[in-house]
Amino acid sequence: MPAALNPRSARLVDPAQEDRFLATQLPGLRRDVQLVAGLVLAYNAVFFVVNLVRGPAWGLVALSDHVVVGTASVVLAVLVRRTASYRTTARALVGGFVVYAVVALALGGDRTPTGWVLLSLQTAAVLCLHARLPFPVTATLVPAWSVASLLAASTSAVDGRDLTTAVAMVASVNLVGLAAAHRVAAQARLLFAQTEELARLSSHDPVTGLPNRRAWESALTREWARAARTGTPLGLVLVDVDHFKQLNEAFGHPGGDRALEHVAGLLRGTLRRPGDLAARLGGDEFGLLLPGTDDAGAGELATGLLTAARELRAGADADDPASGLTLSLGVHGAHPEPGSDVAAAQAVADAVAVADAALFRAKADGRDRVADAG
Known part of the structure; x- marks a missing residue:
């Protein structure tokens, strides 16, 4: 514009x-x-x-x-x-x-x-x-x-x-x-x-308007270093739209885009602090970056997000993609420690992998639920 x-x-x-x-x-x-x-x-x-x-x-x-x-x-x-x-x-x-x-x-x-x-x-x-x-x-x-x-x-x-x-x-x-x-x-x-x-x-997703993976990775590296300096936790929440392919088939690609926009709105509604970040990581996967938030706080926020998604689904019309929208969420409260840039990069990758494993467990346990790293 x-x-x-x-x-x-x-x-x-x-x-x-x-x-x-x-x-x-x-x-x-x-x-x-x-x-x-x-x-x-x-x-x-x-x-x-x-x-x-x-x-x-x-x-x-x-x-x-x-x-x-x-x-x-x-x-x-x-x-x-x-x-x-x-x-x-x-x-x-x-x-x-x-x-x-x-x-x-x-x-x-x-x-x-x-x-x-x-x-x-x-x-x-x-x-x-x-x-x-x-x-x-x-x-x-x-x-x-x-x-x-x-x-x-x-x-x-x-x-x-x-x-x-x-x-x-x-x-x-x-x-x-x-x-x-x-x-x-x-x-x-x-x-x-x-x-x-x-x-x-270059840093935002054109469909949802959220920051994209590039912005997410940049913010994650920056906030990880800040948390390591200050000794504060860093909450990660990975979000996946369940059966997104079926949503696309049922409502068409425009309907799939509307579903993603619904998810983006839900994510924005969960942000509580100026440093919190919601991003679209690609396809039907989203992420929340929560500086200063431990595992319990990230889990509470993820549970609130899941509840908001269920309420949206319950109140949606049959022709609205939100009527078939369910989310699976993986939560991890990381505790960054000072170290070299190489060590920090590996620690960031490990933290994301832990959150991703929690997300995989939520999907394996039946989807439409939250799983934490524990």
């Missing part, structure tokens, strides 16, 4: 997806803020030396703006280096802009033609930086940055023609840069959304 993008703000309509995108931008934003802070520091250091050498008419007042802004750029670079979230970094950037604008308006000195060029380059650099921000922020801060600089310059004796040239130059950079920033922001978000969708398709 294509991502929904707001054409004006160039933001993803789904707030959660927009937040995930912004989180991926944090390293780049942090790096770019430090780069622009370095440019601002260099700019002010150069003009501090120039004004100091030529002897400004206003004395130290004319040098104070360079000192304050240069110091603020150093503080910003150090602060951003230590930020841990996208929003904190963005707030630090806005704070740096406010310091610049206040100082420029209060203490701004004269500008030279070279200064106008450097100001224009600074504006372009800030535009590149703000391309990582939500576009409404970009469209507000970048023109404001330029207006503050131009107002500061116009308070001193500046030739009208030079000022007109500077306004035209900075305005051109703003217009072209904002258009490019909008396009970059939109394309980056669409690419991110498409990448997420591809990842979802």
